[in-house]
Structures are given as structure tokens and as C-alpha cells.
Amino acid sequence: MAVYGIDLGTTYSCIAYVDDVGRPTVLRNLEGTDTTPSVVFFESPDNVVVGATAKDSAVIEPDLVVSRIKRDMGQDVPRIRHGRPYTPEEISAFILRKLADDARTATGETVDDVVITVPAYFGAAERDATRKAGQIAGLNVIDIVSEPIAAAITYGVLNPDKDHTILVYDLGGGTFDTTVITLQGGNIEVICTDGDHELGGADWDDRLVEHLAERFQAEHPDAGSPLLDKQSEQQLRRDAEELKKTLSSRTQHVVRVVHEGRVATVELTREELTELTRDLLDRTIEITRRTMETAASKGVEAYDHLVLVGGSTKMPAVTETLQKEFQLTPRLQDPDLAVAKGAALYAFEETYRRLLLSGERDQAEDMAARAGLSADQQDQIAARTIKTVASRAFGIIVTDKENRRRSVEHLVHANDPLPAAVTQDFYTIDAGQTGVNIEVMEQAGTVESDEPEDNGQIAEGVLKIPPGKPAGWPIEVTFALDTSGLLQVTSRERETGEELELRVQIGGMSEEDVAESRAALSRVQVS
Incomplete structure (x- = not known):
């Protein structure tokens, strides 16, 4: 019986499972990529498109596309498409169905039992909404687990030989968390967590969109703002995201901004991007420092590793600033996929333990055998404990x-x-x-x-x-x-x-x- 871990992200999502040699493996979607854009295109009342095609459709039919829905989880803010209001839970359910359907195509098995991850700083409201989204998608949600815990599980599997105290810095597409975690003898304990679920890579994109629009208007003052035209705005958003990614590997890049038949060629350097978004990065540093102060009050004074999770941590300014501020060497921990892999491991281990506790030892042993686990590994899974903390009051x-x-x-x-x-x-x-x-x-x-x-x-x-x-x-x-x-x-x-x-x-x-x-x-x- 296969169980799956799902990283339901603000901008990208992915699904993973434990393969027949015990490795957490991300399943590629039908488009051949590990991650699926968390974008939904309501083509008609009876047909919904999720992923890259939906993201492309945002440029042509922006009024029929919904993105960044994760930021609305836990709120009563329906989106009306084709005359029908859709709740954030329902829109998220479409993303989950896309992931589950593509995983079924990849493995030949129906996806039923899943663990879905959420930011550590999500409260009861957002967590409950995420669970309901899974139910609407027709999935059996075994558990909701925090993203840093999932990342820590992946880290622990890759570094099993010694105990660690780690600081997880998780900058995703739409949310940010910092969490202090100890790993001792295979057990995981969250010491403290903090964050902001309205801060993420999408905010860097927004800042770039504003900058590109301003540069266009400076060059063409007689033209209207690209931000007042939905199609131009959506194209700007695509260009801004690509510009941000490109400047993670290159020191400068050129973007052509097209609007009302006019073209502005905008060149931006990595240093200029850093200055444009300095206050956003500073907010993450402030939260990280606050988290470390809370950890210190609980007796944690030293860290073995600073682990970076989330696609936005690929920006060089993140690594440079963290190293300068905290004198810790950041480690990129498979930033795009670590959370889904950890969720898959958690789902596997939790299901295995529940089978043992319910007396279904034969099923548990069959599950372990299919994953190629040794007797020692089975004993470690059965004994592992995970302790966590409340994210809010x-x-x-x-x-x-x-x-x-x-x-x-x-x-x-x-x-x-x-x-x-x-x-x-x-x-x-x-x-x-x-x-x-x-x-x-x-x-x-x-x-x-x-x-x-x-x-x-x-x-x-x-x-x-x-x-x-x-x-x-x-x-x-x-x-x-x-x-x-x-x-x-x-x-x-x-x-x-x-x-x-x-x-x-x-x-x-x-x-x-x-x-x-x-x-x-x-x-x-x-x-």
C-alpha cells in the first residue's frame, strides 16, 4: 500500500512517495517536471486546467485564472468563476487532484492516503482548511505536518550518523518560517517556530513587477501603465519571475516590457534586485533572530547547521546575508523537493506505525518489505518520536x-x-x-x-x-x-x-x- 507526501505550495506544488528501495522519490507530472505551478484555469464550468498550461493562460484570460490561493487558506474569500463561487479549499482541491492524478499515471496506483504539508506558522484555521481541501479532492488525509518538520525528516535520513541542532530557514513562494529543531537518535523535536505567511518569493516578484512597470513608463510617459492592463500585467509577472530566477545564476539580465505596442528594454543587475528587495530580506532576518532568541530562552545556544528550504532560498543574497548576520554557513537542502520527500517519509512511517499499533503486523511487514527496509530500519521507524509546538496563541x-x-x-x-x-x-x-x-x-x-x-x-x-x-x-x-x-x-x-x-x-x-x-x-x- 503506497502512501504519499504532498507539498501544497503557494507558487509550486509536488508529490512524492517511498519507492521500492526505501528512497523518497518525487513523481513527475504529465508535463515531465518535478513541480507543478499552483495555478488553476477555469476553462469552463466543467473543465479545469492546473499547472503550466494554466499559468500560460493567465496572460490571455487572466479573469479565469487563480494563483497564490494558499495565502487565502483559512479565510472566507471565495473566487467567482463562470458565475460560481469557489472557496480557497475547493481551488486547492483542484491542485491536489492534479497531483494525485499525475501520480497515479506515473505509478499505476490510485492515490488515496496522503500527508499534506503546511508552513510552520499556519494556525488552526489554515491547517483545518488544508485538511478539508484534501477531503474535497477525494483524498484520505492521514495528517497535516509542518514543512520544516518534513524538511528535517529528509535531513535526518540523509545525515543519520549523529545528533544535530538545526535552524530551518524556509522561504517559499508565498510564506516564510524559521524553526529550531533537534534530531537525537532519530527523534525530532521542534524547539520553537516563528514566521509570516504573507511573505515569500511572490513578494520579490511583485517588487520586480512594479520596477519594470516604472521603467516602462519612464521610457514611454505618454503610454498607460502596464499594471492597468490585465494581460500586460500577467506577462510582466511571468517576466519578473523568470528575471528573479535568472539573476540567481547570472549577475545581470535584460527584459523587454511590451505594452500598447511600445517596447522598453530594461537591464537589471543582481545587486539592483537585492537593493529593490532589501526590506523583504530584512524581515526574514528579523524573524530568524527572534526565533533564535526564543530558542536561547529554551536552552539552545549553538547550531550544527542552518538548513535552507524553499525555492526562494536559491537567491544568492539570502545565503550571503544569513552568513553575515549569524556566522552560520547555510546549506541548501534540496530546496524545491525536500518538503515533499519528507512528507512522503512521514506518511510511510506514520502508516507503518499505525499498522503495528492496530495489530496488523503482516501488512506492516509487507509494507516494509516492499520498501526494502532492514530490521534495524523497521525498529528505528517504530521507535521514532516527533515533538512539535503550537505556532500561535x-x-x-x-x-x-x-x-x-x-x-x-x-x-x-x-x-x-x-x-x-x-x-x-x-x-x-x-x-x-x-x-x-x-x-x-x-x-x-x-x-x-x-x-x-x-x-x-x-x-x-x-x-x-x-x-x-x-x-x-x-x-x-x-x-x-x-x-x-x-x-x-x-x-x-x-x-x-x-x-x-x-x-x-x-x-x-x-x-x-x-x-x-x-x-x-x-x-x-x-x-
Whole structure:
């Protein structure tokens, strides 16, 4: 039984599995490349195109193309195409279906069981939305795992002979994370993590797009801005991405900007790109430094390696700046594919362990035999532990009895070990209350704050209170955050035993909505 790891990226995605000699292997798509652009072209209501062709179509029919949808995960921001609103989960599901279908073509086996990766700094909302996207795509999502953990698994397999403390710097197409991880005896422990899921290589592209448009207008001041024409803008975006990639290997490059029949020839050097985007790189350095300070407070003072993950780490300025700021020599760790490979290894190992725990030893042994694992390797997999931490703080809204000020009381804090289960009593503030509104909040800013506006609501419900109760009547609230970062909240009124269970629900998609979307989108052709 094959299981798969999927790196569902902002700009590119890929899928991997463990082959018959135990190696994590990325499966190429039908176009013959390891990675697939995370771009969806709604050619018609019944036909959707994903990948390179969709990316090309953005130049001609930009209104029918959706890209960077990962940045909308966990938000209620549907995109309307051909008169139908599509949620971020549904659009991501099309990308997942493309990956699964191409993998089936490559292996001859149907893709069912998968692990999907997410940025370490994704909160409960985004993680839940990612799980639902997998379900809509018709996949059995074994687990949601953080990208740095997946990268660390790949690193550990490639460097098995000694213990390491590593700092993972993960700059992808649309998100950025830094994570401190220890590898000891094959076990993985996340010490702390930090990041910004609105910062990535796409922001470097945006900066280049603006620069190219400005240079065009400087040369042709009587022409309109290329950014006001959707087709010209999309072509600029393609040119900017290629320019950024080219300047990773060359020191200068020339781009022709074409708009309204006019042409501007723009030459850009690697140094100019670095200056144009210096503030973006500085933001990653600030977050990295903050992560290292948190790690120091937990006893981590030295690092064996600084591991670079994510395609955007190929920019020379990243390596140069990190080495200068932290006196660590960065190591490129298969930046485009390490996460998918690690997810495949995680999926394999997790499935193997679950088979053993459920008493299905024959299936587990068959799985190990197909992968060519030795008895020692099987024992190591069975014994391996992975410990992680909360990426953000979670709490509920409380109201002060005296001044009626609303604030957030956090029950789980960023970088608390997972799984976390916290129970705390709260109290009514008025006599005769018939219910209390439970508002579950998640840290939205870079630091924990009790101000409601610095947090985002991710769940809400009303717990009934028996009539005639005095002010100060106790309410029990329990937060349970699992190792995947998925949250469940339960509140209970002790006298009656009345319970309110709140599952984090994103974008208005209930489990029933997910089932309906899965049925509806299964009738859409994806290519």
C-alpha cells in the first residue's frame, strides 16, 4: 500500500512517495517536471486546467485564472468563476487532484492516503482548511505536518550518523518560517517556530513587477501603465519571475516590457534586485533572530547547521546575508523537493506505525518489505518520536465585570509543546444569564496580545446556562490542540452537564459543505 507526501505550495506544488528501495522519490507530472505551478484555469464550468498550461493562460484570460490561493487558506474569500463561487479549499482541491492524478499515471496506483504539508506558522484555521481541501479532492488525509518538520525528516535520513541542532530557514513562494529543531537518535523535536505567511518569493516578484512597470513608463510617459492592463500585467509577472530566477545564476539580465505596442528594454543587475528587495530580506532576518532568541530562552545556544528550504532560498543574497548576520554557513537542502520527500517519509512511517499499533503486523511487514527496509530500519521507524509546538496563541474572549472591557485570555501560547490540553474555569458576570457566548480567538499578529483586534475569531457558539443562576456561575472551557495544530474547544456547564463542542470552521465550510463540494467537484474534469 503506497502512501504519499504532498507539498501544497503557494507558487509550486509536488508529490512524492517511498519507492521500492526505501528512497523518497518525487513523481513527475504529465508535463515531465518535478513541480507543478499552483495555478488553476477555469476553462469552463466543467473543465479545469492546473499547472503550466494554466499559468500560460493567465496572460490571455487572466479573469479565469487563480494563483497564490494558499495565502487565502483559512479565510472566507471565495473566487467567482463562470458565475460560481469557489472557496480557497475547493481551488486547492483542484491542485491536489492534479497531483494525485499525475501520480497515479506515473505509478499505476490510485492515490488515496496522503500527508499534506503546511508552513510552520499556519494556525488552526489554515491547517483545518488544508485538511478539508484534501477531503474535497477525494483524498484520505492521514495528517497535516509542518514543512520544516518534513524538511528535517529528509535531513535526518540523509545525515543519520549523529545528533544535530538545526535552524530551518524556509522561504517559499508565498510564506516564510524559521524553526529550531533537534534530531537525537532519530527523534525530532521542534524547539520553537516563528514566521509570516504573507511573505515569500511572490513578494520579490511583485517588487520586480512594479520596477519594470516604472521603467516602462519612464521610457514611454505618454503610454498607460502596464499594471492597468490585465494581460500586460500577467506577462510582466511571468517576466519578473523568470528575471528573479535568472539573476540567481547570472549577475545581470535584460527584459523587454511590451505594452500598447511600445517596447522598453530594461537591464537589471543582481545587486539592483537585492537593493529593490532589501526590506523583504530584512524581515526574514528579523524573524530568524527572534526565533533564535526564543530558542536561547529554551536552552539552545549553538547550531550544527542552518538548513535552507524553499525555492526562494536559491537567491544568492539570502545565503550571503544569513552568513553575515549569524556566522552560520547555510546549506541548501534540496530546496524545491525536500518538503515533499519528507512528507512522503512521514506518511510511510506514520502508516507503518499505525499498522503495528492496530495489530496488523503482516501488512506492516509487507509494507516494509516492499520498501526494502532492514530490521534495524523497521525498529528505528517504530521507535521514532516527533515533538512539535503550537505556532500561535489561542484563547477566548472574556469580559471584565467592572468596566465591561473585552479582552482575550489565552489558554495555549505560541511554542507550547503539542499535544496541548488545557482546562480552565470562567464565570458569568450577570445574574440570570441564560447563556454565554464562547468566542475562540487565534493570535493574528507576530506577538501575543490580549487586544481582540490583534486576534482573529476562528470559532463561536453559545453554551446554555440553567435559569436563575447568580453572577459568577462557573463555566469550564477546554482547549485541545493536537500535534497537527488542529484545535478542538469544549465548554461545559457542570450542573446540567450541558456541553458545547466547537470545531474550528473556516470559510463557512462545515463537514456537510465539504461532502457536498467533494460530490460536486468530482464531476469537473481536471487536467
